[in-house]
Amino acid sequence: MKKKKKKQIISVVLISAVAVIFIIPLVYMVSTSLKPKEEVLRDTAALLGSYLDFSNYARAWNAFPFGRYLFNSIFVGLVTTALTLVTSAMAAYAFARLRFRGRDKLFFAYLATLMVPLQVTIIPLYMILRLLGWHDTYAALAIPPAFTAFGVFMLRQFFLSIPMEIEEAARIDGCGRFRIFTVIILPMSKPGLGALAIFTFVNSWKSFFWPLIVTASDEMKTLPLGLYTFSGQYGTDWTALMAATGISIIPGVIFYIIFQKSLVQGIALSGMGGR
């Protein structure tokens, strides 16, 4: 028994060492952002400069419209997530519970669209958005990414696990389809809807390729794209760049701390194919 305990302690110590090495990049991001600008190349392995220099943050903050980018990222993420939840849940209900001709074939076609990488559709999509007059608008950022078959698939699996008897009892009591959907199915699927919401929001939050294609002006940029633009101007000003990077990752880290549990559950669920 004692030997086992010793092994556990050694194991924890070793994995702690691995974890420390693993987060070295983050440590040096913070450390660099607090070094005086002129000392940045002196001894890069040193954690501290001759004094803590917060002016890097001021410099980054002035050139980096963090508030605007943050607002854009959150706003676009929320709109995409809301749209995804509503439309996916409705379609998933149709596939899970309604009977109509060609249902299974249509569902298979839906699944097939999941195979298509965004890059295959991006050029015509770009042209369509220009035609609609959506280029460089919130509509372009938030609406097209909301329509994927992923949510439909995930929620359909969830709805199928709800016992049919509950719904049939409600129908006998004279409940219509729409009421069954809003009063029975949706409230019973809260974990599934929650996982899908977090998933969609995180994906939107991290996306870079899509905003890069559909936006042009600075006012429409989201955080990752904004950081990229900033690096174009301050690419060699490492202290300011690390300060801006640090600022830009804070919201994501806070989000992670709050929603970690649901996020991890959602990933585990999806990765196991819903089993």
Add this chain to the structure above:
Amino acid sequence: MAAIFVIWYGSQNFIYSNGGAKMGRKSKRTKKKKAGTSSGDFKYAVFFLLPNFLGLFIFTLIPMVFSLIMSLYDWPLTGTPEFIGGDNFVKLFTSDPLFMKVLKNTLVYVGLYVALNVVIAMALAVWITSLKRFNEFFRSVFFLPMMIGIVSSTMIFKWILSDNGVINTFISKLGIEGPNWFGSTATAMAAVVIVSVWQGFGYNMVIFISGLLGVPDSVKEAARIDGANPAQTFFRVILPCMSPTIFFAVVMTVISSFQVFDQTFVSTMGGPNNETNTLVLHLYNNAFKYQRLGYASAIAWVLFLAILIVTGVLMRLQKRWVTYEN
């Protein structure tokens, strides 16, 4: 994330699609008895399906068909498109030396990234689940870069892997002169892989952890009683139990890594000497820099086909390596 549940769905179709169909049929019978006609359902089906279907139609289906058509044209951004048949594809494989390099780079990246990602994710998943305490804490630490995102991560690595960066300073203390990682042809791809793995393996790690927790204790116990040592238990018992999960993770990772773009776009723009130029970056440059939309569409379809072929091969292999219950 390119969700490819359809593959999973396909590989599992004896569980899901038949199960689903059966459920549908059963419900048909019960409802015919109890609730009467089914003709009313069609109206509701249209209502429930329409919002999602319209969006998918406009933003996925039409662009997809259109992109295939465009790949057969010489299609400038402004001016009249000209039909040229399969010339774009012929040109890609015969007279665009850059394309062959880009294709090779992409395959190298996919191979390195997927192997490192899956092995590291599995190793840490096993390690973390073996701990009696702090396992949630360590899971959080290693998953953290997933939430930092690839653009921020690339910024940080551009700095610590720069000429005079942290890593080279450490290396120089050992008496070795480190390269300009992202800037020299020999190491640029390695640098891109390093930042991608650092940022990306947490996702698979979380999947593997829950997979490992799902292996029944009775199975492990049985192996132990039969005298298997820990390594044997892992390779002969636990890995086979997890093979469907691993297979799914590998396929997902392969597909998403074929679409690598953000890290190369942010760090190197494909350089130096196109050593880190990849399919999607080549597509982006052709479409949005050189405005050759037809040619770029052809690249997009080659990417799609490459993904389909590799996934198809993996599906073949899974019959030999993946064990499903029942």
